[in-house]
Amino acid sequence: MSKLRFRVVETAFKKKAVEVATPVERPSEYFAKYVFNKEKMFKYLPSKVYNALIDAIDNGAPLDRSIADEVAAGMKKWATEMGVTHYTHWFAPLTEGTAEKHDAFVEHDGKGGMMEEFTGKLLVQQEPDASSFPNGGIRNTFEARGYSAWDPSSPAFIVDDTLCIPTVFIAYTGEALDYKAPLLKALRAVDKAAVDVCHYFNPEVKKVVAYLGWEQEYFLVDEGLYAARPDLLMTGRTLMGHDSAKNQQLEDHYFGAIPTRVAAFMKDLEIEALKLGIPVKTRHNEVAPNQFELAPIFEECNLANDHNLLIMSLMRKVSRRHGFRVLLHEKPFKGVNGSGKHNNWSLGTDTGILLMGPGKTPEDNLRFVTFVVNTLMAVYHHNGLLKASISSATNAHRLGANEAPPAIISSFLGKQLSQVLDHIENSTKDDLISLSGKQGMKLDIPQIPELLIDNTDRNRTSPFAFTGNRFEFRAVGSEANCASAMIALNSAVANQLTKFKKDVDALIEKGEPKISAILEIIRSYIKECKAIHFDGNGYSDEWKEEAARRGLDCETSVPVIFDNYLKPETIAMFEATGVMTKKELEARNEVKWETYTKKIQIEARVLGDLAMNHIIPVATQYQTDLINNVYKMQSLFPAEKAAKLSAKNLELIEEIADRTAFIKEHVDAMVEARKVANKIESEREKAIAYHDTITPALEEIRYHIDKLELIVDNQMWTLPKYRELLFVR
Numbered sequence: 001m002s003k004l005r006f007r008v009v010e011t012a013f014k015k016k017a018v019e020v021a022t023p024v025e026r027p028s029e030y031f032a033k034y035v036f037n038k039e040k041m042f043k044y045l046p047s048k049v050y051n052a053l054i055d056a057i058d059n060g061a062p063l064d065r066s067i068a069d070e071v072a073a074g075m076k077k078w079a080t081e082m083g084v085t086h087y088t089h090w091f092a093p094l095t096e097g098t099a100e101k102h103d104a105f106v107e108h109d110g111k112g113g114m115m116e117e118f119t120g121k122l123l124v125q126q127e128p129d130a131s132s133f134p135n136g137g138i139r140n141t142f143e144a145r146g147y148s149a150w151d152p153s154s155p156a157f158i159v160d161d162t163l164c165i166p167t168v169f170i171a172y173t174g175e176a177l178d179y180k181a182p183l184l185k186a187l188r189a190v191d192k193a194a195v196d197v198c199h200y201f202n203p204e205v206k207k208v209v210a211y212l213g214w215e216q217e218y219f220l221v222d223e224g225l226y227a228a229r230p231d232l233l234m235t236g237r238t239l240m241g242h243d244s245a246k247n248q249q250l251e252d253h254y255f256g257a258i259p260t261r262v263a264a265f266m267k268d269l270e271i272e273a274l275k276l277g278i279p280v281k282t283r284h285n286e287v288a289p290n291q292f293e294l295a296p297i298f299e300e301c302n303l304a305n306d307h308n309l310l311i312m313s314l315m316r317k318v319s320r321r322h323g324f325r326v327l328l329h330e331k332p333f334k335g336v337n338g339s340g341k342h343n344n345w346s347l348g349t350d351t352g353i354l355l356m357g358p359g360k361t362p363e364d365n366l367r368f369v370t371f372v373v374n375t376l377m378a379v380y381h382h383n384g385l386l387k388a389s390i391s392s393a394t395n396a397h398r399l400g401a402n403e404a405p406p407a408i409i410s411s412f413l414g415k416q417l418s419q420v421l422d423h424i425e426n427s428t429k430d431d432l433i434s435l436s437g438k439q440g441m442k443l444d445i446p447q448i449p450e451l452l453i454d455n456t457d458r459n460r461t462s463p464f465a466f467t468g469n470r471f472e473f474r475a476v477g478s479e480a481n482c483a484s485a486m487i488a489l490n491s492a493v494a495n496q497l498t499k500f501k502k503d504v505d506a507l508i509e510k511g512e513p514k515i516s517a518i519l520e521i522i523r524s525y526i527k528e529c530k531a532i533h534f535d536g537n538g539y540s541d542e543w544k545e546e547a548a549r550r551g552l553d554c555e556t557s558v559p560v561i562f563d564n565y566l567k568p569e570t571i572a573m574f575e576a577t578g579v580m581t582k583k584e585l586e587a588r589n590e591v592k593w594e595t596y597t598k599k600i601q602i603e604a605r606v607l608g609d610l611a612m613n614h615i616i617p618v619a620t621q622y623q624t625d626l627i628n629n630v631y632k633m634q635s636l637f638p639a640e641k642a643a644k645l646s647a648k649n650l651e652l653i654e655e656i657a658d659r660t661a662f663i664k665e666h667v668d669a670m671v672e673a674r675k676v677a678n679k680i681e682s683e684r685e686k687a688i689a690y691h692d693t694i695t696p697a698l699e700e701i702r703y704h705i706d707k708l709e710l711i712v713d714n715q716m717w718t719l720p721k722y723r724e725l726l727f728v729r
């Protein structure tokens with residue numbers, strides 16, 4: 001019965017690293033080979049079209065439909081020269097993956113033959129047969145059609161024989177059915193609001209860009225072992241499995257030498273990623289055994305997000321060439337580190353200033369403090385929403401342990417920045433601004449050492465940590481589409497910056513000088529959002545109590561956390577920034593609740609099946625062996641001696657009986673609880689029922705399975721154990 005397990009372990013052990021040829025060209029030469037980037041646009045488009053397209057990309061200028069045909073022709077020429085035969089609109093529906101439907105370039109030529117065709121119409125907009133994507137009722141209520149529309153700000157790229165065109169996905173009635181459409185709106189909102197605020201300091205700023213640098217953590221598991229674990233295959237995580245005696249306690253995996261099979265995978269992946277224009281830079285072993293990380297150089301947020309989606313699908317593909325499966329789930333293994341996707345976020349101007357970075361002069365630092373404090377205000381007022389933006393059935397397993405932040409959003413600032421904010425808060429306006437000699441005015445904003453950029457202390461329990469010239473949103477899950485977090489964060493910051501501008505302008509109108517008005521508002525904000533600042537240990541019980549006292553959102557039930565999207569202040573914020581309407585938010589929440597329910601439902605079914613088909617039969621078989629042994633003892637020895645010799649086995653027999661009975665009863669009860677939950681009409685209530693009744697049952701059943709794993713004969717156990725999943729590579 002357990003042969004499969006031993007066979008796959010043996011095979012995995014014998015595997016050698018796959019040879020990956022180093023390209024003859026240098027990375028700088030093959031970088032973006034498969035991307036229709038500016039260089040190719042210049043080569044393949046007439047200069048008038050090129051200029052219009054660049055204006056649309058760089059400045060968001062509206063793109064005249066008439067140039068679309070010429071762009072399409074240029075793209076097609078390039079793509080066919082590269083051997084491409086198909087094209088697809090590539091978009092991110094509300095499933096957390098990407099979607100694509102390939103069409104061949106071929107068309108009838110009218111003379112009985114075929115020709116290659118790709119028109120502007122096909123480039124700009126398509127109507128995929130998309131009735132099966134989650135839509136939260138938007139398309140059912142109105143119109144079944146959904147459109148994908150070209151996003152010129154993210155360049156088209158080639159995967160295998162297909163030209164992929166990044167697009168938004170919207171309903172016939174205009175509501176967004178994807179992540180990209182609201183992300184683009186959020187980025188536009190933060191651009192506009194930040195430019196207005198920048199003008200207090202640098203009137204020449206025309207554009208502010210939000211940057212994103214993601215760090216992708218993941219696990220690799222040998223594909224044979226993976227195939228022998230139906231739970232991994234179906235849910236992305238192990239629903240059972242006792243701790244391995246050795247796991248990450250020696251901290252010997254982190255930053256260790258990369259195992260050869262894994263190094264080959266990484267090399268292969270990086271070559272492919274670079275060819276697709278993804279500027280991958282860092283790779284290393286992460287903390288848990290068989291856990292790794294990959295990070296690119298930061299990019300403009302929309303592009304960075306597309307690149308993250310692309311790399312996740314690339315990882316799935318490339319890992320298979322190396323006999324691995326990549327696990328992007330936030331918590332594939334209980335008891336060791338889970339996987340995050342830390343989102344490093346910042347704002348920068350077209351004049352080259354990083355707005356979250358300290359400067360050289362007190363004036364620069366006033367600008368720096370302005371942007372930092374406004375970010376803190378946004379995070380403070382929308383801490384519940386930010387938590388909702390990273391919450392999912394899967395990430396819930398990760399938060400609150402093993403170096404992942406807790407389910408309470410707070411911000412770590414570090415010693416130096418905290419001191420600066422305290423100084424501003426505790427000084428009067430007149431202390432901060434004094435008249436001085438030639439300069440006319442002296443600003444007492446402390447010099448913030450530039451060292452700060454590389455020198456901030458790290459706090460791994462902080463969900464939103466300042467790291468020198470950016471914030472690191474650490475709570476984002478490894479499997480998530482970063483756009484969810486980036487939509488919430490950029491919109492909230494945009495809204496806050498707009499408020500700041502209004503507050504400062506009101507003081508200026510009353511006759512206050514500009515700097516003094518800015519300082520006054522900043523000081524009041526520092527006081528107002530104090531509750532969000534926390535540099536301590538996010539895991540401690542004291543923090544949970546303290547956070548509740550401070551009024552931060554401490555809810556841990558994912559379906560209830562989603563309510564944050566529909567709070568009046570959230571709706572007002574999204575509507576004011578033009579990012580999403582109430583109707584869109586409501587529809588999205590329906591999808592979130594539904595997805596939550598389905599994920600737990602699948603886990604419950606898989607666990608039920610495995611418990612009944614794998615665990616109980618194996619445990620019973622072992623128990624039968626023990627019973628036979630007890631009987632044989634009785635025939636060999638006098639009754640009293642036999643009883644003594646069999647005492648341990650009798651205990652085990654009973655333990656197996658108790659645990660299997662518990663498992664069976666609870667699997668049955670879980671089925672009944674599902675039946676009850678499934679009858680609930682409201683998606684929200686149903687998700688809450690799943691959270692309250694099914695998720696605890698999963699844990700209870702698992703507990704007994706894991707105990708059985710410890711006592712049942714290893715030869716009989718069918719499922720690869722943690723020690724095999726985590727250490728075979």
Ligand SMILES: NC(=O)CC[C@H](N)C(=O)O
Nearest residue numbers: 287337338339340403404
């Ligand atoms: N070393 C680290 O940064 C660990 C991070 C951790 N894996 C997380 O879940 O976020």
